[in-house]
Amino acid sequence: MTTYSSNKTQLGQLMAHKDLLISWTSRIVKARYQQSVLGGLWAVVQPLALALIFTAVFTLVIRMDTGEIPYIVFSYTALVPWLLFEQSISSSVLSLVANMGLVSKIYFPREVLPIAEVGARLVDFVIAFVVLIGFMVFYGLPVFTLSWIYLPIILITQLCLVLGIGFIGSALNVFFRDVSHVIVLILKIWMYATPIIYPVTLVQSQLQNFGLERFYWLYFLNPMSAIIESYRNVILHNEGLNEFFWIAAIISVTVLMFGYWLFKRLEFRFADVV
């Protein structure tokens, strides 16, 4: 009964606006650094500062055993992708509401907004990653081993998860403004359910103490656990991807597909809610 005649598919529409995506992403990046003193350095300062704090706590106050890898490298390697995860979700969830003026006046595929936020954080990720390489050189750890070939796969999987959650969160946030607060809270807690400040072996040994090793796989229902562990395995231990990663990959892609579907279903009501 109601049709808006357009002979492009949804993805076709999005690709037709790829220049807008580029422009909007660069707008976010430029605007963020335009008025700050540190500018691009923030991309490094954040993970670094966190890593330093955690290092101070977990080498001086509580001993955390991370094997041959110095704790600071251990935590930084996890914090860089974790901050990509946390920050791109936080900003993409708010992206629609923050640009309500535009959304209510001009037509363009709305997913450009959350995607651009993720894209802008990728820039930070790359900068922080370069510093990681610097760290590894400094500590005499081998860099660019063969296993690094898996890095793009891990990153893409993570991006699927991030975009999926971003789509769901941003769309719901338009109607229920609490959603962004809830997500921020969940993200904070989520960090402790993921092996960022502690190694996965700690989880294993704790479960062993209680005779619950068979529930180990439950820990990996959290896709970020496998993703972060895979980053570490690939970068620090020259290992490949294990079965937990592939489960995480399936979960991430499913979240992306569901998230995009939900977003597009709710899209046309965005402009009616101000």
Next chain:
Amino acid sequence: MEYSIEFNDIVKRYRLGQSVTSIRDMVKNVGRRAEPEYHYAVNGVDFQLKRGESLGIIGPNGAGKTTTLKLLSGVTKPTSGVIKVNGRFSALIELGAGFHPDLTGRENVYLNGTILGMSRAEITERFDDILDFAGIGQFIDTPVKRYSSGMYARLGFSIAAHVDPDVLLVDEVLAVGDFAFRAKCYKRMDDLRAKGTSLIFVTHDMDAVRRVCDQGMVMYGGEAIFRGTSAEAVVAYSDVVRKAAKKASQQKDLSTVENGLAQRVMTFAADIQNVSMLNSEGELVTTHEPGDEATIVVEFDVNQDIKSPVFAFTIRKPDGTLVYDATTQWLNIETPSYKAGEAGRVEYKVNLNLIEGSYDIGVDMASHDLGSYIDRIERAMGFAIVNGSGAKGIADLQPKFNFNKAEPADKVNG
């Protein structure tokens, strides 16, 4: 018949009230089923446009004009009905949409241009033209937060003007910007129409509608109440406004009227019944040519004895600009007195030395000491002046031109 734009039987309704209920509200309303109330922003509007045609949509605020544009541009979906837009379209609902204040004009051109649907390559190709049209010179590389509102508007319009769409939708965005700039914009819209672009223009500027559009549609309360040429639509709109004002003033009692038209006490010692206009032959007309003699006739019923009331009439342009205002008091004209129960009639004979366009007549009666109004109608009727000479402004001075060669200076003395 291939139409460029189809807007078929469109209805758009919004739910009134809160869109989100908090948990507290839900608990309060347990067991109560409220009937949802709706507001029909667009209620059964139907029109089609072919390539190169242009439609002006006019109407009072809240009539549904902007909602119509939003429906056309896909920002929102209709509750029922089918919309088809063939080809690439560009919607100007806000100038400089997406502009970020910290970025330079150049960067914002790319940003706004891609939002409006151009590719980066196209923007680069047309960049010099865009810059030229906007006329902001070297400021293109300064952050736009430093721009004046005029520069902002010029840059915004310039970008949109170069999108080269098949369908152009324009909302009331040209209010900012001086006369020269607006003329440039209208010319640009003409060029686009000549190339086959269809245009829909929403505005309150009656002159702009007639200048830019060949067709016109008047919207009121979500419905299209008139469709015709743009000139006819402008006159029809004046009628609408007049009826609305009359309705508002009819809710009168014998105390203060607060409708903004008259804030002094209206005594209604007489009721104006009818205002009409006659030409020099005594025929009832509303169309005249510049310089015609016409008579404005005001008929009223007298309710109480009135001593020598002051009669006045005004002529205004539809946007409210005052063209002429005369009262019998200013002109030192004696007026008769009236007794209750009589019917009175006043005629003003005038020379309509006016430029082509539409005009509204207002009439009022006031007490002799000007202490109170007796009755007034702000927009009693409208008339149009047609077949103008091409001159512009308000008054038609009916010039006669004489060309001679000037005498050389020494010959004058000699």
